[in-house]
Amino acid sequence: MSNQGGNYMQMLINGKSKDSDEKIEVINPFNQEIIDNVPLGSSEDVNNAIDSAYMSKSKLRDFSSRKISEALYNSARDLEKNMEQFARLISMETGKPINAAFDEVKRSIDTLKLSSEESKRIYGESIPLDAGIGGKGFMAFTLKIPLGVVGAITPFNYPLNLAVHKVGPALAAKNAVVLKPSAMAPLSALKMAEIIDSYLPDGAINTVTGRGDIIGDEIVTSEKVDKISFTGSVETGRLISQKAVMKKVTLELGGNDPLIVLKDADMEKAVEGTIRGSYLYTGQVCIAVKRLIVENSIADDFVEMLIKETKKLRIGDPLNPKTDIGPMINENAAIVVERIVSNAVVEGAELLYGGARNGNFFEPTILDHVRSDMKAVQDETFGPISPIIRVDGIDEAIKVANDTKYGLQASIFTENIHNALRAVQNIEAGSVMVNKQSTFRTDNMPFGGFKMSGMGKEGVKYAVEDMTRTKLAILNTR
Numbered sequence: 169m170s171n172q173g174g175n176y177m178q179m180l181i182n183g184k185s186k187d188s189d190e191k192i193e194v195i196n197p198f199n200q201e202i203i204d205n206v207p208l209g210s211s212e213d214v215n216n217a218i219d220s221a222y223m224s225k226s227k228l229r230d231f232s233s234r235k236i237s238e239a240l241y242n243s244a245r246d247l248e249k250n251m252e253q254f255a256r257l258i259s260m261e262t263g264k265p266i267n268a269a270f271d272e273v274k275r276s277i278d279t280l281k282l283s284s285e286e287s288k289r290i291y292g293e294s295i296p297l298d299a300g301i302g303g304k305g306f307m308a309f310t311l312k313i314p315l316g317v318v319g320a321i322t323p324f325n326y327p328l329n330l331a332v333h334k335v336g337p338a339l340a341a342k343n344a345v346v347l348k349p350s351a352m353a354p355l356s357a358l359k360m361a362e363i364i365d366s367y368l369p370d371g372a373i374n375t376v377t378g379r380g381d382i383i384g385d386e387i388v389t390s391e392k393v394d395k396i397s398f399t400g401s402v403e404t405g406r407l408i409s410q411k412a413v414m415k416k417v418t419l420e421l422g423g424n425d426p427l428i429v430l431k432d433a434d435m436e437k438a439v440e441g442t443i444r445g446s447y448l449y450t451g452q453v454c455i456a457v458k459r460l461i462v463e464n465s466i467a468d469d470f471v472e473m474l475i476k477e478t479k480k481l482r483i484g485d486p487l488n489p490k491t492d493i494g495p496m497i498n499e500n501a502a503i504v505v506e507r508i509v510s511n512a513v514v515e516g517a518e519l520l521y522g523g524a525r526n527g528n529f530f531e532p533t534i535l536d537h538v539r540s541d542m543k544a545v546q547d548e549t550f551g552p553i554s555p556i557i558r559v560d561g562i563d564e565a566i567k568v569a570n571d572t573k574y575g576l577q578a579s580i581f582t583e584n585i586h587n588a589l590r591a592v593q594n595i596e597a598g599s600v601m602v603n604k605q606s607t608f609r610t611d612n613m614p615f616g617g618f619k620m621s622g623m624g625k626e627g628v629k630y631a632v633e634d635m636t637r638t639k640l641a642i643l644n645t646r
């Protein structure tokens with residue numbers, strides 16, 4: 169890996185590394201050390217990247233599906249060979265605990281392998297035109313053809329796997345890609361793109377680093393880009409959907425995922441799910457558990473068990489495999505969470521555990537007696553907090569779960585099948601999990617939220633479908 173001493177990772181445009189005079193410092197959130205400098209790309213750079221993707225469309229179409237599949241499989245294999253370096257890189261650029269960083273690399277390998285497999289399964293269907301008026305004597309079939317150029321824009325929190333979730337399916341469907349990773353954590357995605365590039369024609373995959381409002385905006389508004397696949401905040405997603413005129417758009421946005429605990433729940437399972445769901449990568453996860461909705465009659469017992477388990481979490485150096493809670497991405501992010509917690513207390517919530525900030529570290533925090541109208545649970549809080557809203561039963565639990573503009577994933581802990589099914593049917597979210605917290609995700613499942621949490625689905629097969637267009641062929645057989 170080239171970036172252990174700094175100033176090595178560059179953009180990739182038309183198969184060549186591209187530097188710039190101005191740089192962005194990539195800072196390790198744990199110790200504030202500069203781990204690398206990446207180019208501050210310009211409008212010219214991103215337009216060159218778009219042009220190069222545009223030019224490589226025909227080269228990619230000439231590639232057989234078999235060769236595309238091999239390229240993606242070989243990339244997965246190379247990622248596997250370098251698993252440890254990638255995990256360390258993710259941990260250093262994001263502050264993510266190393267075990268979670270390893271999980272991310274393993275999932276990225278899986279996502280690439282799934283993309284490799286899916287590239288062999290892209291086909292249309294035959295259409296019985298004679299079922300329509302005037303269709304007798306004609307034969308018709310559809311072809312699934314590439315869109316052309318896909319613009320991929322990704323956030324800081326899963327810098328490798330979320331990039332692979334766009335790049336893998338786009339290439340599987342023979343589209344060229346321009347990827348803009350987050351300026352805060354661009355390194356693992358840049359490195360992954362170099363690997364993939366080595367197996368494909370120049371320009372099939374391009375990367376540009378720089379400011380979102382410049383580089384991202386050029387990608388979103390370029391007439392040469394056919395689809396935008398974006399993962400990030402609701403604010404940016406909203407801007408993109410306004411500007412991406414006449415393009416396909418997939419938006420994977422923020423979440424405010426509820427975890428419901430009913431009186432008949434397996435309490436140990438529910439507490440374990442809460443710990444995993446609320447504190448994974450310091451709560452900086454779109455599908456983190458952001459609200460706990462607990463039935464009154466068991467709330468005191470639940471809270472007691474939750475405090476006991478939360479006390480066991482170890483805060484520290486993300487590279488230490490024993491660390492559960494690392495730093496947040498930067499101090500500003502931690503200050504935002506600190507304000508949200510103190511405002512909730514002013515509004516009447518009870519701080520039961522945690523609540524303290526030290527630089528960009530924020531303690532795992534339990535707030536009880538939170539009301540559904542408080543800011544702490546109305547907006548997405550991207551931090552390690554467990555706000556508890558007490559309710560009287562399933563009806564109120566579902567009402568509270570839906571009392572948000574978000575709808576990414578949701579979970580319910582209950583041993584009562586009727587209540588479980590009511591939750592599945594009535595909670596407005598892309599996925600509802602029974603007896604498992606919302607951070608659960610496999611890379612082949614259809615993934616994507618309702619309401620302000622987004623538009624469209626990822627999960628390799630579903631993303632590939634959205635990376636193609638349908639062409640119809642009609643043959644006159646008379």
Ligand code: NAP
Pocket residue numbers: 321322323324325326330348349350351352378379380381382383384385388399400401402403404405407408420421422423453454455548550576617621622
């Ligand atoms: P963000 O601030 O929205 O940034 C995401 C990406 O968009 C970055 O690459 C950013 O560039 C770029 N960007 C910024 N302004 C832009 C513009 N005007 N036009 C085009 N692109 C622009 O999000 P974040 O803080 O990195 O990530 C956290 C958010 O992502 C949370 O809300 C989280 O819930 C959400 N998320 C959702 C999912 C999901 O699958 N639903 C998964 C993970 C995260 P720069 O930052 O480099 O300038």
